[in-house]
Amino acid sequence: MRIPLPPVPLPDHLVEVAREFEAGAREPAEPRNAATVVLMRPAADGPEVYLLRRQVSMEFAGGMCVFPGGGVDKRDFDATVAWAGPSPGEWAARLGTNEDTARALVCAAVRETFEESGVLLAGTSDTNVVADTTGDEWESDRHALESRELAMTDFLTRRGLVLRTDLLGAWDAWLTPVFEPKRYRTWFFVATLPEGQLTRDVSTESSSVHWAPARVAADEADRGELAMLPPTYLTCLEIGQHSEPDEVLAVAQGRTLEMFTPSVEPLGGGFTLSMPDRLRPLVAERRR
Numbered sequence: 001m002r003i004p005l006p007p008v009p010l011p012d013h014l015v016e017v018a019r020e021f022e023a024g025a026r027e028p029a030e031p032r033n034a035a036t037v038v039l040m041r042p043a044a045d046g047p048e049v050y051l052l053r054r055q056v057s058m059e060f061a062g063g064m065c066v067f068p069g070g071g072v073d074k075r076d077f078d079a080t081v082a083w084a085g086p087s088p089g090e091w092a093a094r095l096g097t098n099e100d101t102a103r104a105l106v107c108a109a110v111r112e113t114f115e116e117s118g119v120l121l122a123g124t125s126d127t128n129v130v131a132d133t134t135g136d137e138w139e140s141d142r143h144a145l146e147s148r149e150l151a152m153t154d155f156l157t158r159r160g161l162v163l164r165t166d167l168l169g170a171w172d173a174w175l176t177p178v179f180e181p182k183r184y185r186t187w188f189f190v191a192t193l194p195e196g197q198l199t200r201d202v203s204t205e206s207s208s209v210h211w212a213p214a215r216v217a218a219d220e221a222d223r224g225e226l227a228m229l230p231p232t233y234l235t236c237l238e239i240g241q242h243s244e245p246d247e248v249l250a251v252a253q254g255r256t257l258e259m260f261t262p263s264v265e266p267l268g269g270g271f272t273l274s275m276p277d278r279l280r281p282l283v284a285e286r287r288r
Contacts, residue, residue, distance in 0.1 A: 006230050006283055007272040010264065014179065015271045018264045021178040031175055031183040033101065035109035036069025038171060038235060039119060040245040041193040045213035047245045049236060050117060050199050051226075053208045065217070065226045067235075068116035069109070069186070075151040076104040076111065082156045084126035085166030094170040095187055096257045106165050107152055109189045115146045117209070118200040121168065121191060122161040129164055131196035167191050169252025174231040175261040177273060185259060188235060190252050192245040215240030222286070230262070234279050237286065 010018075020026045039050040051065045077100055086094075092102035114120045114133070123129040133142075141159075144150035156162065169190040176183035193199065201209045212220070218236040220226040228236070242248050262273035275283065 006234065006275055007267050008230075009267055009270045010272055012270075015264055018177070018179045022264075026179075028178040029181055029183045031185040033072040033105065033108075034070060034184045034186040035072065035105045035112060036067045036186055036188055037109050037113045037168070038067050038188060038190045038239065038248075039113065039117060039193055039199065040190060040214075040239070040248060041211065042244050043213055046215050046243055047213065047239055047248055048211045049214045049217060049239065050193075050211055051209065051217060052116060063227055064232070065221075065228050066232055067188075068113045068119075070112045070116070071184070072104045072108045073111075073148065075148075075153070076107040078107075078151065078153040079103065081107055081153045082162035084123070084162040084164055085168075091165065091170075094256055096173065096259065105187050106168065106189075107163065109168060109187075110163050110165075111145060111152045113191070114142060118142065119193060119197050120161075121164050121194065122156060123164050124160055124162070126162065126164070126166070129167070129194040129197075130161065131194075133197060134200070167194070169249045170255050170257050171248075171252050172231070172235060172276075173257040173259045175259050177262050186231070187257065188231070190239070190245075190248050192249065213240065218286075230273070230275065234275060234283070237282050238279060241282070 021028055040047040050068065052068060053063065053065050081103070088099045088103040091106055092099045095102050095105060110121045118133055120130050120133050141150060141155055145152065145155060170187070171190045172188040173186065174188070175185045199209065199211070214236040217226060218233060218240055221228045221233050221236070239248055260276050262275065264271050265274045
Protein backbone atom coordinates (compact mmCIF):
# COMPACT_ATOMS: atom_id res chain seq x y z
CA MET A 1 0.00 0.00 0.00
CA ARG A 2 1.54 3.29 -1.05
CA ILE A 3 0.79 6.32 1.10
CA PRO A 4 1.55 9.71 -0.51
CA LEU A 5 4.06 11.63 1.56
CA PRO A 6 4.24 15.37 2.33
CA PRO A 7 3.33 17.64 0.69
CA VAL A 8 0.26 15.74 -0.53
CA PRO A 9 -2.56 17.36 -2.56
CA LEU A 10 -5.84 17.01 -0.70
CA PRO A 11 -8.95 15.89 -2.62
CA ASP A 12 -11.57 18.62 -3.02
CA HIS A 13 -14.16 16.88 -0.85
CA LEU A 14 -11.70 16.64 2.07
CA VAL A 15 -10.81 20.30 1.73
CA GLU A 16 -14.51 21.15 1.99
CA VAL A 17 -14.92 19.00 5.07
CA ALA A 18 -11.88 20.63 6.68
CA ARG A 19 -13.32 24.07 5.93
CA GLU A 20 -16.59 23.08 7.61
CA PHE A 21 -14.72 22.12 10.76
CA GLU A 22 -12.74 25.37 10.69
CA ALA A 23 -15.98 27.35 10.31
CA GLY A 24 -17.54 25.57 13.27
CA ALA A 25 -20.18 23.81 11.18
CA ARG A 26 -18.93 20.43 12.42
CA GLU A 27 -17.75 19.33 15.84
CA PRO A 28 -14.28 17.66 15.87
CA ALA A 29 -13.74 14.41 17.75
CA GLU A 30 -12.21 14.75 21.22
CA PRO A 31 -8.51 13.77 21.04
CA ARG A 32 -7.00 11.18 23.34
CA ASN A 33 -3.55 11.77 24.85
CA ALA A 34 -0.88 9.36 23.63
CA ALA A 35 2.88 8.80 23.81
CA THR A 36 5.20 7.20 21.28
CA VAL A 37 8.91 6.41 21.55
CA VAL A 38 11.46 6.47 18.74
CA LEU A 39 13.72 3.68 19.93
CA MET A 40 17.21 4.04 18.39
CA ARG A 41 20.48 2.18 18.16
CA PRO A 42 23.77 3.20 16.50
CA ALA A 43 24.62 1.99 12.98
CA ALA A 44 27.01 2.86 10.17
CA ASP A 45 24.22 4.60 8.22
CA GLY A 46 23.12 6.75 11.15
CA PRO A 47 20.61 6.01 13.92
CA GLU A 48 18.51 2.93 13.32
CA VAL A 49 14.89 3.12 14.49
CA TYR A 50 12.54 0.36 15.60
CA LEU A 51 9.35 0.19 13.54
CA LEU A 52 6.21 -1.89 13.92
CA ARG A 53 3.84 -2.58 11.04
CA ARG A 54 0.33 -2.34 12.48
CA GLN A 55 -2.18 -5.05 11.73
CA VAL A 56 -4.21 -4.07 8.66
CA SER A 57 -7.36 -4.78 10.69
CA MET A 58 -6.57 -1.99 13.17
CA GLU A 59 -9.12 0.82 13.18
CA PHE A 60 -6.46 3.53 13.37
CA ALA A 61 -3.38 3.49 11.06
CA GLY A 62 -3.96 -0.09 9.93
CA GLY A 63 -1.02 -1.39 7.88
CA MET A 64 1.16 1.59 8.76
CA CYS A 65 4.72 1.46 10.10
CA VAL A 66 4.82 3.21 13.47
CA PHE A 67 6.99 3.60 16.55
CA PRO A 68 6.03 1.82 19.80
CA GLY A 69 3.37 3.78 21.62
CA GLY A 70 -0.27 4.13 22.55
CA GLY A 71 -2.87 5.94 24.56
CA VAL A 72 -2.40 7.17 28.13
CA ASP A 73 -4.13 4.97 30.71
CA LYS A 74 -5.76 6.52 33.78
CA ARG A 75 -3.32 4.59 35.99
CA ASP A 76 -0.40 6.32 34.28
CA PHE A 77 -1.34 9.36 36.40
CA ASP A 78 -0.34 7.59 39.65
CA ALA A 79 1.87 10.10 41.48
CA THR A 80 3.47 7.32 43.59
CA VAL A 81 5.25 5.79 40.59
CA ALA A 82 8.98 5.23 41.24
CA TRP A 83 10.85 7.94 39.36
CA ALA A 84 14.44 8.83 38.48
CA GLY A 85 15.61 11.68 36.26
CA PRO A 86 14.01 15.05 35.47
CA SER A 87 11.05 15.78 37.73
CA PRO A 88 7.45 15.76 36.44
CA GLY A 89 7.59 19.55 36.68
CA GLU A 90 10.64 19.67 34.41
CA TRP A 91 8.93 17.30 31.97
CA ALA A 92 5.85 19.51 32.03
CA ALA A 93 7.98 22.44 30.85
CA ARG A 94 9.55 20.35 28.07
CA LEU A 95 6.28 18.83 26.89
CA GLY A 96 4.24 22.01 27.10
CA THR A 97 1.63 20.60 29.47
CA ASN A 98 0.78 20.40 33.16
CA GLU A 99 2.67 18.29 35.69
CA ASP A 100 0.06 15.55 36.07
CA THR A 101 -0.23 15.04 32.32
CA ALA A 102 3.55 15.10 31.90
CA ARG A 103 3.95 12.37 34.53
CA ALA A 104 1.31 10.26 32.79
CA LEU A 105 2.88 10.76 29.36
CA VAL A 106 6.34 9.71 30.54
CA CYS A 107 4.89 6.68 32.32
CA ALA A 108 2.86 5.77 29.21
CA ALA A 109 5.95 6.14 27.02
CA VAL A 110 7.94 3.68 29.15
CA ARG A 111 5.01 1.29 29.60
CA GLU A 112 4.04 1.18 25.92
CA THR A 113 7.66 0.67 24.86
CA PHE A 114 7.89 -2.36 27.14
CA GLU A 115 4.51 -3.69 26.02
CA GLU A 116 5.24 -3.34 22.30
CA SER A 117 8.97 -4.07 22.05
CA GLY A 118 9.99 -5.80 25.29
CA VAL A 119 12.41 -2.95 26.06
CA LEU A 120 12.20 -1.49 29.58
CA LEU A 121 13.61 1.95 30.41
CA ALA A 122 13.93 1.26 34.12
CA GLY A 123 16.55 0.19 36.65
CA THR A 124 17.10 -0.50 40.33
CA SER A 125 18.50 3.02 40.76
CA ASP A 126 19.09 6.21 38.79
CA THR A 127 22.45 4.87 37.58
CA ASN A 128 21.58 1.49 36.06
CA VAL A 129 19.17 -0.10 33.61
CA VAL A 130 17.67 -3.57 33.51
CA ALA A 131 20.01 -5.66 31.35
CA ASP A 132 17.69 -8.42 30.16
CA THR A 133 13.89 -8.64 29.93
CA THR A 134 13.55 -11.81 27.86
CA GLY A 135 12.70 -14.35 30.59
CA ASP A 136 9.30 -15.97 31.18
CA GLU A 137 8.59 -13.89 34.29
CA TRP A 138 9.25 -10.66 32.39
CA GLU A 139 7.00 -11.85 29.59
CA SER A 140 4.24 -12.68 32.07
CA ASP A 141 4.45 -9.16 33.51
CA ARG A 142 4.46 -7.66 30.02
CA HIS A 143 1.27 -9.51 29.16
CA ALA A 144 -0.34 -8.38 32.42
CA LEU A 145 0.54 -4.76 31.67
CA GLU A 146 -0.76 -5.06 28.14
CA SER A 147 -4.09 -6.50 29.32
CA ARG A 148 -4.31 -3.84 32.08
CA GLU A 149 -4.35 -6.55 34.76
CA LEU A 150 -1.21 -4.94 36.20
CA ALA A 151 -0.50 -1.24 36.71
CA MET A 152 2.92 0.19 35.87
CA THR A 153 3.37 1.48 39.42
CA ASP A 154 2.71 -1.96 40.93
CA PHE A 155 4.97 -3.63 38.36
CA LEU A 156 7.90 -1.36 39.19
CA THR A 157 7.34 -1.55 42.95
CA ARG A 158 7.20 -5.34 42.98
CA ARG A 159 10.47 -5.55 41.05
CA GLY A 160 12.22 -2.76 42.97
CA LEU A 161 12.59 -0.61 39.86
CA VAL A 162 12.37 3.08 39.03
CA LEU A 163 11.49 4.77 35.75
CA ARG A 164 14.71 6.05 34.13
CA THR A 165 13.06 9.16 32.70
CA ASP A 166 16.50 10.63 31.99
CA LEU A 167 16.86 8.07 29.18
CA LEU A 168 14.05 9.79 27.27
CA GLY A 169 14.22 12.94 25.20
CA ALA A 170 11.28 15.11 24.09
CA TRP A 171 11.16 15.26 20.30
CA ASP A 172 7.83 16.42 18.84
CA ALA A 173 4.08 16.70 19.41
CA TRP A 174 1.32 16.16 16.83
CA LEU A 175 -2.46 16.47 17.02
CA THR A 176 -4.53 14.61 14.43
CA PRO A 177 -6.30 17.01 11.99
CA VAL A 178 -9.78 18.16 12.98
CA PHE A 179 -11.54 16.27 10.18
CA GLU A 180 -10.33 12.82 11.29
CA PRO A 181 -12.99 10.74 13.10
CA LYS A 182 -10.41 9.33 15.55
CA ARG A 183 -7.90 11.79 16.94
CA TYR A 184 -4.78 11.61 19.12
CA ARG A 185 -2.74 14.25 20.86
CA THR A 186 0.62 12.46 20.59
CA TRP A 187 3.93 13.36 22.20
CA PHE A 188 7.00 11.86 20.49
CA PHE A 189 9.94 10.80 22.67
CA VAL A 190 13.37 9.48 21.67
CA ALA A 191 15.51 6.91 23.51
CA THR A 192 18.50 4.66 22.86
CA LEU A 193 18.16 0.89 23.19
CA PRO A 194 19.71 0.05 26.60
CA GLU A 195 22.85 -2.06 26.51
CA GLY A 196 22.07 -5.76 26.84
CA GLN A 197 18.37 -5.45 26.06
CA LEU A 198 16.77 -6.88 22.93
CA THR A 199 13.72 -5.78 20.98
CA ARG A 200 11.27 -8.55 20.27
CA ASP A 201 8.29 -9.08 17.99
CA VAL A 202 5.78 -9.14 20.84
CA SER A 203 3.12 -6.53 20.05
CA THR A 204 -0.34 -7.96 19.50
CA GLU A 205 -1.14 -4.90 17.38
CA SER A 206 1.66 -5.44 14.85
CA SER A 207 2.11 -7.95 12.04
CA SER A 208 5.90 -7.48 11.86
CA VAL A 209 8.72 -5.38 13.29
CA HIS A 210 12.13 -4.37 12.04
CA TRP A 211 15.08 -2.07 12.59
CA ALA A 212 16.15 0.31 9.83
CA PRO A 213 18.36 3.40 9.64
CA ALA A 214 15.98 6.37 9.93
CA ARG A 215 17.27 7.78 6.65
CA VAL A 216 16.75 4.44 4.88
CA ALA A 217 13.24 4.10 6.34
CA ALA A 218 12.36 7.50 4.84
CA ASP A 219 13.83 6.35 1.51
CA GLU A 220 11.71 3.19 1.62
CA ALA A 221 8.61 5.24 2.35
CA ASP A 222 9.41 7.50 -0.62
CA ARG A 223 9.61 4.41 -2.83
CA GLY A 224 6.33 3.06 -1.50
CA GLU A 225 7.96 0.11 0.25
CA LEU A 226 6.81 1.26 3.70
CA ALA A 227 3.50 2.90 4.53
CA MET A 228 3.81 5.74 7.05
CA LEU A 229 1.67 8.55 8.34
CA PRO A 230 3.29 11.97 7.81
CA PRO A 231 4.47 12.43 11.45
CA THR A 232 6.31 9.08 11.35
CA TYR A 233 7.87 9.84 7.97
CA LEU A 234 8.92 13.35 8.96
CA THR A 235 10.41 12.06 12.23
CA CYS A 236 12.47 9.48 10.32
CA LEU A 237 13.54 12.17 7.89
CA GLU A 238 14.67 14.51 10.66
CA ILE A 239 16.41 11.88 12.79
CA GLY A 240 18.13 10.59 9.65
CA GLN A 241 20.04 13.88 9.45
CA HIS A 242 22.06 12.87 12.51
CA SER A 243 25.00 10.48 12.66
CA GLU A 244 24.25 8.74 15.95
CA PRO A 245 21.59 8.44 18.67
CA ASP A 246 23.57 10.59 21.11
CA GLU A 247 23.28 13.52 18.69
CA VAL A 248 19.51 13.06 18.55
CA LEU A 249 19.27 12.95 22.34
CA ALA A 250 21.43 16.08 22.64
CA VAL A 251 19.06 17.94 20.30
CA ALA A 252 16.06 16.65 22.25
CA GLN A 253 17.43 18.00 25.53
CA GLY A 254 17.15 21.52 24.15
CA ARG A 255 13.60 21.21 22.86
CA THR A 256 10.40 22.59 24.33
CA LEU A 257 7.45 21.09 22.48
CA GLU A 258 4.41 22.81 21.06
CA MET A 259 1.52 20.68 19.84
CA PHE A 260 1.25 20.93 16.05
CA THR A 261 -2.08 20.42 14.29
CA PRO A 262 -1.88 20.13 10.49
CA SER A 263 -4.19 22.60 8.76
CA VAL A 264 -5.20 23.16 5.15
CA GLU A 265 -2.82 25.37 3.16
CA PRO A 266 -2.35 26.16 -0.57
CA LEU A 267 -0.29 23.84 -2.77
CA GLY A 268 0.03 24.88 -6.39
CA GLY A 269 -3.52 25.13 -7.69
CA GLY A 270 -4.92 23.05 -4.83
CA PHE A 271 -4.45 22.44 -1.13
CA THR A 272 -2.41 20.26 1.23
CA LEU A 273 -1.88 19.81 4.96
CA SER A 274 0.73 21.96 6.65
CA MET A 275 3.82 20.75 8.50
CA PRO A 276 6.12 22.31 11.13
CA ASP A 277 8.21 25.09 9.55
CA ARG A 278 11.51 23.54 10.68
CA LEU A 279 10.77 20.48 8.52
CA ARG A 280 9.90 22.32 5.31
CA PRO A 281 13.52 22.66 4.11
CA LEU A 282 14.12 18.93 4.60
CA VAL A 283 11.03 18.03 2.58
CA ALA A 284 11.84 20.59 -0.12
CA GLU A 285 15.35 19.18 -0.48
CA ARG A 286 13.90 15.69 -0.61
CA ARG A 287 11.58 16.58 -3.45
CA ARG A 288 14.27 18.25 -5.58
